[in-house]
Amino acid sequence: MLPLRYFIELSYHGKRYHGWQRQPNAITVQESLERAFSMVLRTPIHITGAGRTDTGVHAKQMYAHFDSDSTIDRENLIYRLNAFLPEDIAVYRIIPVAEDAHARFDATSRTYEYWINPVKNPFLEGLSYYNRNPLNVEKMNEVAQLLLGYQDFQCFSKSKTDVKTYFCDIKNAVWERCGDKLVFTITADRFLRNMVRAIVGTLLDAGQEKSSEENVKNILKSKNRSKAGVSVPAHGLYLTRIEYPYIKEE
Structure with a gap:
């Protein structure tokens, strides 16, 4: 069975972050999200963003995608993620999409x-x-x-x-x-x-x-x-x- 793919709709205040993309020795939005998802789902989760915002830039709407080996209770996951994430990152929706959907390349x-x-x-x-x-x-x-x-x-x-x-x-x-x-x-x-x-x-x-x-x-x-x-x-x-x-x- 192929992994199930989901889109994440989120927002963040960029002041504390060195941009979206994971970096060594710097806190980023991607790293913070991956840590939260991996903790809540109890398995390593890699998240691919729609793009890379620079250090200090904010996002009112950002999309990213991740894969899961099992069906997810989306409402429960959103609740648990927002309880775990820092106050300057919020997840609003988790959307099931086709297995080949891509947060970066499919954006029009x-x-x-x-x-x-x-x-x-x-x-x-x-x-x-x-x-x-x-x-x-x-x-x-x-x-x-x-x-x-x-x-x-x-x-x-x-x-x-x-x-x-x-x-x-x-x-x-x-x-x-x-x-x-x-x-x-x-x-x-x-x-x-x-x-x-x-x-x-x-x-x-x-x-x-x-x-x-x-x-x-x-x-x-x-x-x-x-x-x-x-x-x-x-x-x-x-x-x-x-x-x-x-x-x-x-």
Whole structure:
């Protein structure tokens, strides 16, 4: 009998973690989940995530998958896992899927948000980027629309990243005011390492009149990371949505 495969829907506050992926001598979300699942199910469990968030990045919605040799009481498992997991990781759903379903490769789109607060707010400390500089949001949105006309985003990728292609299909990129916050939302089929934070830094330069549309076009064509803006802090970044053709939102 083949192992049964399950998807996990979860969220986490990234402040304490050195990203998603297991690392030697560092606490990660993957390691914390695998420890909890292995303890509760009393067998070693390997978990494969939909992607790798960097150190300090948060996830409002993350998916991962694992295999089990037996049928699972899902509601009971969720209850026991949340009792065992640290307070900054929560499991919401465990979903039976086909044996060849894959949390990383089957995702059709991913959405991130980046939060900026223009006024010092102690309740957003560690949850958004405090930036006092006046920003031209209309200009930032105009420049953000340029991204939809390109596919090669090597200029926003972390240097020395081992990837087969720098091509990404960006479907949406927009800035919106949400109460006291300024939120950038971006959706694509995939993202490169550090890509969203580099894009936000580049758009902030445009919003502060340090860069123009023409300059951003030249950055995109250059394929050179050093030409783009600085990477904004990780604690303002959230993975908010991952879509699959066979997973329905509740």
